[in-house]
Amino acid sequence: MKKGNSKNVFEVYNKIADCFAENRYQGLMEKKYLDELITHLDARSEVLDLGCGTGIPILGYLRNQNLNVTGVDASDKILALAKKNFPSTLFIQSDMRHLSLNKKFDAIIAWHSFFHLPAEDQPAMFATFEAHLNPNGILLFTSGTTHGEAWGSIGGEDLFHGSLSTREYQDLLTAHDFSVLKHQINDPDCGNANVWMAKYTPVFKTV
Template sequence: MAEVLDIYEANAQAWDMDRGRAGERLMERPYLDRLIAGLEATAPHVLDVGCGSGDPIARYLIERGCRVTGADGADAMVQICADKFPQMNWIVADMRTLDLGQRFDAIIAWDSFFHLEADAQRAMFPIFAQHIAPRGLLLYTSGPSHGEAIGEIYGRSLYHASLAAEEYRSLLSANGFTVLVHTENDPQCGGHTVWLAQAD
């Protein structure tokens, strides 16, 4: 995980420019809209785990009336978020040890949680449960099957891992979540595998 964070720390400005342009075509929109529609609070409080530079996901949520708390292990990313959206709450934190002492109407871990090794991913589900409000929503991406993969970004190798779908379902259930949506390799969303679950 340290190497992953180092990549994002060293390339935060480039990432912000590259990722920010994605807002023009926001492939994540159907899932974000489904999340927002399922939240009962007037100004729902969303925890964005691995928030990156805040674009396009946090921006989309903020523009639709959500209050966002973003957590990322890369200080440079968090600083970009704080500069863009100073009215929101941005925290430098390792998701594996997250302990914010509050609960959120929704938690998003989009393209972040899958940088963890398998055991660390398993350990995240109690952390999600610890931070989710009753009937809150959890939205995250994974791989389509159990395994590891090495991608490349900014000329460096980037680690990804996934559990099997059956294990994600088991972990969600064991931690008080019910699966609402599970889409594998969504062609309308850049081939993402997406999970949306609701807390009891």
């Protein structure tokens, strides 16, 4: 069986950018999660969309709710499409594993993007989430449910997905001062997404 790039999946997105843009479902089945996220935010809150893709439909929906959204993606081809879709939005090209924006947000979304990282690269991302969130900030991400890898296919390219176990995600969230607000496993109304929503409440430790 043909297998592809498992370390830098964004390079695959450079090859399939147009195909992804044409085939990405745009019916906003994620709306209930985005709306729940928004209940924790104020008008003009700052949202970081990590692995934003073309911005359609998620980033666009959030923009329409008057939120200030910044998009990050590692694929230059994908980002070119995003910039065309939303010319007035700030997009930053970065591998999320090396993200260091020196700015904090009120929410971070990593929808169907964080799960493209190999399992061994995922734990360190929780410190990155922490570093980019204000206290009481919300993290919304999708993941797998069992430790390992899974392969999909798009535009003739194999597409890698990595995952920790549910228990490992729970432990990482707790260790990084996140409390789980919602964990929906394999939501049939949302493409069987495994969705996490968590609130960052940093515990200030006294020495």
